[in-house]
Amino acid sequence: MLHVLLVEDDLDLAETVIDYLSLENIECDHASNGLAGLEFSQQHQYDVLLLDLNLPRMDGLTVCEKLREQGYDVPILMLTARDQLSDKITGFNAGTDDYLVKPFELDELIVRIQALSRRRSGQVQRLQCDDLIMDLQTKTVTRSGQSLKLSPTSWQLLEALMRAYPDVVAKQKLEAAVWGDTPPDSDSLKVHMFHLRKAVDAPFEKNLIHTIPGHGFALRNET
Template structure:
């Protein structure tokens, strides 16, 4: 998934971003509520992680503005506050889940996975395309029972293609799903990952076909 994290604590933001990127997600970060609202309006995020305590406008205001303009992206709110009224307020404003600081990394990962399954694109934790099986909850991929040793970005590319198996996926969409806006992206980054995936899927996995000038398609099996 492509995730926007809105958190002004730089150390915590780096920690969460690292955790999520290891899990195969593309992560954008903003420390400002106003900037985050601009980012959400221009990018198709699958999930927003929103801290309540921000330096300009608070997380409640950010959430309220998002929902008022019709943005239905799932929102996981983070807060150092333990007041029941704050949790109720966030949920009433349209938050999908709430996590109180400090939290264990495993709990954050579990909540992110759960919210990911709720959105339209990822309704199930296991995805099967022919002989390929992606176990999203564990991050394990297999072809005909043979485990695949995938790097983080290889997993993200394969998951995006498998979610849309039999459909052409544009290079632009792959870039948006795999890389955050502040991550360095080489001119052939997608091509390199697709080449590696083809080698690892062969000879008994589904083929990744190139649609010249457009993108790629994973055979539906």
Template sequence: MRILLVEDDELLADGIKTSLSLKSNAVDWVESGEAALHAVQVSMFDIIILDLGLPGIDGLTVLRKLRSDGNQTPVLILSARDQIQDRVKGLDSGADDYLLKPFDVSELQARLRALTRRSSGHRHPDININDIRILPSSYQVFKGDDEIKLSRREYAILHELASHRGRVLSREQLEDLIYGWSDEVSSNTMEVHIHNLRKKLGSQLIKTVRGLGYTIEFSA
């Protein structure tokens, strides 16, 4: 998934970005509320991780602005503000979850997975596509009883297509969801990854909708 991290603590942000990037995520980091509001105008994100104590425009103002503009991207607040009224204010302002600092990265990852399931309409922690089973908690993919080894990018593409059930995603949308600002993408990279996924998981899994993009058809 593609994540926007809004955090002004450079050391903390670097640690979060590193740990999440190792788990097939594309993480873009900004340090201010102004930069966050600009980022959501130019890029698509699956989730926003938002600190409250930002310089300039604070996190709550950013959150309220996002919601008033109709942006429904799930937002997880990270904050050292541990009073009940702070958590209530954050959730009532439109946040989907609230995690107190300090925190364990494994809990952050689990909360992000839960938000992804909720936003995509999946209640079960695993995603089943015909005879394919995706386990987001361990980043594993099975075809029947056999585990299929996918590259980080292949897994990210499969997960995005599976999470956007019933939607056709264009090549540009997929690239926007799995690559960060610092990633270099060649013109045929997406086609190569799709080819490899079909080779590993079956040629009929990912459908090409001519002139529009790619989709996965669920029969179960």
């Protein structure tokens, strides 16, 4: 069962959406203002966040920006009556993944929720695994507060691993993340993973980068 959060101050619309989602076996929590929506998002795990743009106490754009700054990678679908391209661009710049203009068909809402729930958001600006933090906005990586120096290739490999955390990333997918459709010789990935481990794990007591035999690599918060 999917679990979504609806942040919407129009109570009639919210009730209609919640009832319809329940018919589709989608569980829906509701917050009637932006501040409550922000708190709900931080306290519970959701598959998709449905976020109205015009909200009391904190508008939807601000909620979206704050969540992305905190590394929140749940897909966000912005609901709004504004249909101008400039409004949509503003929303995407704030970190939303999709846009649905009011009034909308409830069937379309279901389809978009189902599509968004299959992936993590690509809009997140802060990735974290244990004490390892990657800030995509400032292009910095730290571990235990120490700044790490990474080559461009190491950065791309680490970003792919952190976006997937804690899932396994296949060798082919890592190669594609760095070299696209023209993968290098078979030893190149091995060499670059060695350098990445040297930067990320070697100076610290606990290893975060793990080889998953027969599958690929993964970041894991374990000893």
